[in-house]
Amino acid sequence: MNDVLTPTAEHPSTAKLPLRPHGKVLAVTSGKGGVGKTFVSANLAAALAKRGHKVLVLDADLGLANLDVVLNLYPKITLHDVFTGKAKLEDAILQAPGGFSVLLAGSGMVEYSRLTPEVRDEFLRIISSLVPHYDVVLLDTGAGISDVVLFAVSLASEVLMVATPEPTSLTDAYATIKVLVGQQQRQTVRVIVNQAARPGSGLAITNQLQQVLDRFVVTDHPIRLVHMGDIPVDPEVRQAIMRRQLLMQATPGCPAGAAISQLARKLEESVIPKPA
Ligand SMILES: Nc1ncnc2c1ncn2[C@@H]1O[C@H](COP(=O)(O)OP(=O)(O)OP(=O)(O)O)[C@@H](O)[C@H]1O
Ligand SMILES: [Mg+2]
Numbered sequence: 001m002n003d004v005l006t007p008t009a010e011h012p013s014t015a016k017l018p019l020r021p022h023g024k025v026l027a028v029t030s031g032k033g034g035v036g037k038t039f040v041s042a043n044l045a046a047a048l049a050k051r052g053h054k055v056l057v058l059d060a061d062l063g064l065a066n067l068d069v070v071l072n073l074y075p076k077i078t079l080h081d082v083f084t085g086k087a088k089l090e091d092a093i094l095q096a097p098g099g100f101s102v103l104l105a106g107s108g109m110v111e112y113s114r115l116t117p118e119v120r121d122e123f124l125r126i127i128s129s130l131v132p133h134y135d136v137v138l139l140d141t142g143a144g145i146s147d148v149v150l151f152a153v154s155l156a157s158e159v160l161m162v163a164t165p166e167p168t169s170l171t172d173a174y175a176t177i178k179v180l181v182g183q184q185q186r187q188t189v190r191v192i193v194n195q196a197a198r199p200g201s202g203l204a205i206t207n208q209l210q211q212v213l214d215r216f217v218v219t220d221h222p223i224r225l226v227h228m229g230d231i232p233v234d235p236e237v238r239q240a241i242m243r244r245q246l247l248m249q250a251t252p253g254c255p256a257g258a259a260i261s262q263l264a265r266k267l268e269e270s271v272i273p274k275p276a
Contacts, residue, residue: 024272025127025137027060027156031172033143035164036194037061039237039247040260041140042070046098046248047264052275053135055100056093058127060152061142062112062119065105071096072244078106083122089129098246101134115147127155136272144172145179154184158271160228164195165205174212181213181223188224190271192263194231199255202230228266231259 028041038061045055059067059079068075075094081087089103096102103126112119130137141152153159159180163173173191180186191209193202206227213223234256240247247257268274 024135025131025139025156026158026160026267026271027139027141027153028160028162029139029141029149029153029176030143030162030169031145031174031176032163032166032169035143035162035169036231036237037143037162038067038070038140039241040160040162040192040194040231040263041138042067042096042098043246043248043257043260044264044267045096045100045102045136045138046246047260048136048267048272049099050248051264051268053272054133055136055138056103056130056134057096057100057138057140058103058130059105060123060139062105062110062148064113064142065107067102067140068104068106069244070241071102071246073102073104075104075106078104079126080106080112082126083112083119089126096246098248103130113146113148115151119148120151123151124155135275145176150179150183153180159186159189160192161189162192162194163205163209165193165197165201170205170209174209177209177213177223177225178217181217181219185221186223187221188226190226190228192228192231195233196230197233199230199232199259203227226270229259229263231256231263 028037030037041057045057048055059065077087077092082089082092093101093103139152142149163169177189191206193205196202206225210225232255234254236251236254237256240250
């Protein structure tokens, strides 16, 4: 396991993806912040758990972690304690309300928001020890192209790029995909359009991004965006967050909840093997 994960490049931010452990580490990332990564990670985890998968969500947004807030959990032991050697990894794993496991970063992680060799090694060690125990590990990353975010994404076999239809979000998604293609040789990026104005409108957005990539990004390999689905703007999302409940528990049948269930199904068709 460990040798699969050993980085080969000297500088982490230019690591050439030696690090894909399995087909089941999915990075939930975005170009622009605040587009819904944490909401998607937590609720997708619940939807996958409901379908019988053993899921863990890792709060990989080391600087600005807030998965604990969304899940209404008050962890005594966090990733911070594991990083500093104060606690064992297994003691930091909590059961979330939606039937999945979480590893929360805790506010003390601010000092780890810069990618030092120690942070990189610890991150690798943690992920490589977790992967064999779960069907799916979702990394709820920060936004953009900082070296910590890029490193977290480099550990994943699949990238789920969350974007909203706003031009700023799309520009940032494009810029981020460009970096992932150049730096990590990504050939496939899966796009989730969140806060879509109406159902079905996200496909046009993914197609538009694909056209811009085809036109302006020159690579020696094809880049394929796969549209994974749209999640509509839904007032229930905000209400669930305000009540610090998972949408998939509070109102799973609302439009956004149904879209997340559909996304879980689509992932099962394309990326994650069906549970035995
Ligand atoms: N489909 C939706 N419908 C309505 N509101 C939404 C939807 N998705 C997200 N939101 C709103 O957007 C807010 C931000 O979501 P979230 O915290 O998941 O974003 P993020 O990408 O994780 O942010 P950050 O980049 O700061 O980590 C939520 O608190 C919620 O109010
Ligand atoms: Mg977040």
